[in-house]
Ligand SMILES: Nc1ncnc2c1ncn2[C@@H]1O[C@H](COP(=O)(O)OP(=O)(O)OP(=O)(O)O)[C@@H](O)[C@H]1O
């Protein structure tokens with residue numbers, strides 16, 4: 001997969017909105033053909049802006065994007081044909097039937113109607129019995145299914161899912177991941193945005209972290225997960241010490257709060273965390289423990305870490 | 312050319328009309344019939360004829376124009392405003408479509424509706440008055456040009472409007488007065504001289520006058536001038552809409 005040529009290539013992409021807000025600050029990113037890329041980032045990070053730029057919904061302030069080697073502005077017909085987009089918001093017209101609105105999407109992308117294909121698509125999304133229902137009468141989850149059907153109606157090669165699991169129940173989530181898996185097997189490249197690390201963990205090959213309009217990190221999932229797996233044990237001492245005693249050096253402890261706190265960092269995924277051994281060593285060194293606390297580095301912490309490292 | 316996309320937009324727009332058939336078709340037909348009862352019969356019985364044309368027949372071209380103009384604008388402006396309002400426009404904006412194709416779809420559908428409407432009004436009118444059309448070719452030309460250019464104008468309004476109030480603003484504050492004062496129901500030489508002069512600044516007057524000429528060979532201004540006016544209006548709308556698309560006006564942040 002590493003050698004695959006990028007299907008989407010982004011260079012120096014920046015966006016400053018009319019109000020003067022700089023939502024993206026020069027993004028460089030190559031998306032590999034056939035991969036599932038998760039973009040993680042807090043609210044307002046610029047995830048939707050990035051997707052909108054690639055899809056042609058927002059005009060770039062600087063930089064270029066190519067899809068399958070075609071420029072998204074000069075060759076917009078070629079690039080857009082390849083792209084499907086499921087937007088973050090539940091945007092659906094009011095007075096339309098499910099079947100019609102999906103056919104409409106297919107037509108927009110220049111494909112002749114294909115009833116059999118649409119029927120299969122609706123079936124896959126458990127929408128067959130809703131084909132003649134008006135979209136405004138559907139529940140939120142059903143609407144999201146319709147949006148997915150619309151995005152897939154023209155058989156795209158690159159699919160953008162902007163927070164696909166916001167407000168979605170377990171069943172739809174499962175259905176969605178099944179579809180994503182099926183698409184991946186047929187060679188479709190998938191880019192999804194999310195706030196949830198578990199989601200990225202579940203399906204992504206690579207994870208990008210966006211914050212404040214910058215791509216701070218882009219790594220294979222396993223690398224990022226290793227970081228995420230870090231846990232900390234904070235030991236509050238009854239009596240402050242000046243230095244970490246010699247016999248505790250193997251634990252790589254950090255001393256803080258004027259010598260009254262020791263922090264032990266370990267990998268929670270390992271079977272042996274070394275916690276018990278550490279506590280034994282502590283008492284052997286004659287240090288009395290006042291309190292213990294464990295904490296897992298959250299996505300939030302990772303952001304903070306990455307931002308700090310970046311500064 | 313992405314003809315599938317044009318067809319898709321056109322069909323979706325026509326479907327929208329079918330869903331609101333009563334409002335789109337029945338309302339204008341009923342109001343036309345009412346105009347005939349009120350203007351044609353009640354007032355027309357006092358005005359025998361205008362320029363040798365019976366009053367009932369005289370108002371038919373003006374009535375058609377009145378409906379075509381207002382309906383073209385309201386259909387086309389709503390057609391593009393609504394997806395903007397609900398957000399579904401994202402789909403059109405991210406599809407492999409040129410601005411010309413978007414126009415063909417939306418404006419084509421709006422113009423088609425106006426044409427259907429115009430024909431219905433004409434048919435309704437024949438139940439009330441005897442009609443003759445002196446120059447069918449010119450009548451059709453004016454008819455089609457008006458449907459298309461005012462649908463285009465409505466499209467521009469729909470693009471420009473960012474709330475429902477603005478959407479109604481131009482049709483109710485500008486178009487309706489212009490149409491009523493444009494000689495729909497009278498010939499401008501029935502007005503005092505001063506108001507005749509003022510009327511000459513009303514572009515709709517030229518439309519109605521040319522259209523009426525194609526029916527009865529009577530007009531307030533020359534037919535050639537009327538034709539030039541409508542073509543100029545059409546051209547202006549095309550340029551404006553072209554600039555709007557090119558700059559992503561209110562569609563692309
Ligand atoms: N049309 C717009 N005009 C002006 N500013 C905008 C516009 N769209 C987004 N922004 C701003 O750009 C920044 C990035 O927004 P964006 O929607 O890309 O974030 P996001 O990462 O998708 O956030 P979320 O997780 O909440 O969806 C935000 O500060 C937002 O307020």
Ligand SMILES: [Mg+2]
Pocket residue numbers: 047048049088162
């Ligand atoms: Mg977003």
